[in-house]
Amino acid sequence: MKRAFGFLLLAGSMLLVPCAAGENPYIVVASTTSTEQSGLFSHLLPAFTKDTGIDVRVVAVGTGQALDIGRRGDADVVFVHDKAAELKWLAEGNGVARYPVMYNDFVLIGPKTDPAHVAGGEDIAGALRKIASAKAPFVSRADKSGTYAAELRLWHAAGVDIASVKGPWYRETGSGMGPALNTAAGMNAYILSDRGTWLNFHNRGDLGIVVQGDKRLFNQYGVMLVNPQKHPNVKKDLGQRFIDWLVSPRGQAAIASYEIGGEQLFFPNAGTDS
C-alpha cells in the first residue's frame, strides 16, 4: 500500500509538466484590459488563427504594465493605445516600429441626475470644466493606462489643472476600466470610458453616456514588435505576421466588422499617420 501511495505521488507530480497547449505555434501579445473587455479579441483572433494557423495568447493588463511586459521581453508584440507612451517606449529601444491599427472613442459617462449639466453635449473640454467647477463626483482610473493618459490630456485641453484642483469629488481608484465603472455606478459619478468596455458593461446602475463625438475623444491604437535584438527569444517572424495581418485589408475589415448591438466599435486606420 505504501508503494502505491508513493507511486501516486510521483505520477501526480508529473502533472507539473502539462502537455504544451496544443502543438500550434503561438505568440504572446501584451494588450490592455479595455481592449479585451470590449470583446474585440474574441472576434478578431480566431480569424487570424484561421488565416495563419498561429495562436495568439493575450495577456491583458493596464497599458503601463503591457509596455513593461514588452520591455522585459515576456511578450512578442505589444498592442496598446497611448501614442506618447508607445513612442517613448520605442525610443528606449524596446521595440522595432509602431504601426497605427485602428481607433475607437472614449465617451463621458454620467449619472441621470447630471449634477454638472453636461448631458447631450459634444464638447468634452467644456463638460470637464463644468464638472470641475461643480465639483461633481468623478471617478478616475489613475493607473498608467491609455485611458488615464487620455483623461489627463483632456483635463489639460479643458484648461483645468487637475493636480491642484482635485478634491474629494475626484476619486482615483487605481484600477482597470471595469472595476472603475463598478465604482462609478456605485457612487453615481462621472467617468471617462472607452466605448467598447461601456457597451459590454452590465452593472450600469443609473449611468449613461452624457458626452460623445468630440474629435478629442478619439483613442488611437498602435501595435509594435518587441525588439528581438534586445530579447532573442522574441518570435519575430510570427509576431511580424500578426502585425502585417492587422494592417492588411483582411485584418482591417475584420476590425471594422466587430459590432456590439449593431454598433461598430473600432475604426481601422492603418497606413495613416496616427
Place this chain on the structure above:
Amino acid sequence: MDTVSQSFALALQMLAHLDPKLTEIVGLSLEVSLSSTLCSALFGLPLGAAVAIARFPGREPLIVALNAAMGLPPVVVGLFVYLLLSRAGPLGNLGLLFTPPAMVIAQTILIVPIVAALTRQIVEDAWSEYREQLRSLHSSWWQSTLTLLWDTRFSLLTVLLAGFGRAAAEVGAVIIVGGNIDGVTRVMTTAIALETSKGDLPLALGLGLVLITLVMALNVGAHATRGWARARFG
C-alpha cells in the same frame, strides 16, 4: 439579493449543461491546484517531519518562520515568481512565464509553508508518543520520519486538503504569473475576477458557486475516505 438569486440560477445552468468553456476552466483549475498540492506535499511533508524530529541550532526560529509563512500574501508570492521567471529575470530562459507550470510553481511556494508547518505539529505530537519505542527498535532518523508520516497519514490528508483549499481559492499569485490568458491560463478564480471587472456580477458569482461546490465535493470525498480508512486501520 436579485444578483444572488440570478447567480444561483446561472450556476445550476452551467453545471447542468457542462458548458465547454466552463469545463475547460474548471479542468485547468483542478490541474493547477492539485499539481501544486502534490508538489508541496513532496517538499512539505518530509520538511515538516524532519523539523519535528530533528534537533539542531536554529530549530525554534525555523518553526516560527514556517508558521509565519503560512500567511504569505498570494499577490506578493506571485510578484516574486513573476520577477524570477520573467525574461528579464534569472530564470527567464526557461520560458515559463504565462504558462500553467508557472502557476503551479507560484502556488506550490504559497502552500509549502502550510503543509510543512501543520505536518510539523502533527508529527511532533506523534513523535512524543512513539519516540521511545522507535528508538528502542533502533529506527534511524530517516526511518522514523517515514514511519511517522505514514502513521499520521489521515491527519496529513486533512493538511493536504487545507493546502489545496488555499491554492484553489487564491487569485493574486496565478493572475500575475499566468496572465489570465483565455484558454491557456484562465482558471476559476481569475475568470471570476475578470467577470467581476466586466461588471457581469451574476456570472462571476455563479462561477464562484461552482468553485465552492467543487471544493466542497472534494472535501466530502476525502472525509468519507478518511472515515472508511479509520474504521479499517484504527
Place this chain on the structure above:
Amino acid sequence: MGEAEYPLGQPIVAKSASVVRRGVRVLDRVDLTIAPHSCTFILGPNGSGKSTLLRLLHGLIRADEGDVTWAGEAARPRRQAMVFQRPVLLRRTVAANVRHALALAGIRGDEATLRTHDALARVGLAPLANRAARVLSGGEQQRLALARASALEPDVLFLDEPTASLDPPSTRAVEQIVAAIQARGTTIVMTTHSLAQAKRLADAVVFLDAGRVTESTPARQFFTLPCSVQGRAFLEGERL
C-alpha cells in the same frame, strides 16, 4: 523447524552510574550487574527511579556520571527489546507491526514472514494477524508488543510495568509469555508495582530508593529477609 538457538546472554554492568535531571539525582551511583538468562525485577516506591534505571540499562538514556556496559562494550547492542506500560503500536495490521520491527533489524522477506508467524502464534494472536492493531483490546495489544519483541530474538527484554493497565486474565497471559521468552534464553529485566507478580516471576530483585540501589539480591532472599530498612518498609506496606 526447531526453536532458534539463542546466543549466550550478555551481562549488563552499571558502574557508579548516575542520572541527573534538573539538578536532581534521579539515579545516584548505581552499581549493579544483570546476570544472563535471569529474570530481574526492579522494585521500589513511586518516584524511586525504576523507569529511569530500566531505560538506562536498555541504553535509551545515557549516564551523566559513571557508565553502563553490555558485554564490556559501551555501545548499546542491537539484540534488545523493550515493552512499555502502554503498548506503542503503529496504525497497521498486527502482522505489519511485527514486520516493521523486523525490517528495522534488517530482517525481510521469507525469514520475516516466518518469524512473524511464529511470534504471533506463540502469543495466541495468529488468527488476528490481519486485523488493525489499534482495534485490539488492551491485553491483545500488549501481547502483540511482546510478539514484536520476541520476534527479534533479543538477548535482553526490558518491560516497564507491562501489566499495570491489564485485567487479571490478560496479566496472567502476559506473565506466561514472559516466562516462555525467558525459557528460550532471553534475559528479563522488569519493573512492577505488584509484589505478587514479582514473587511469581523474579529470580533476582533490585530495590531502589530515591535513586539508590539499597538491595540487589536473589528474589527469595529479598522476600523472606530483606536486609535494608527501606526494603523492609516497602514489603511491610504490602501487608497492610
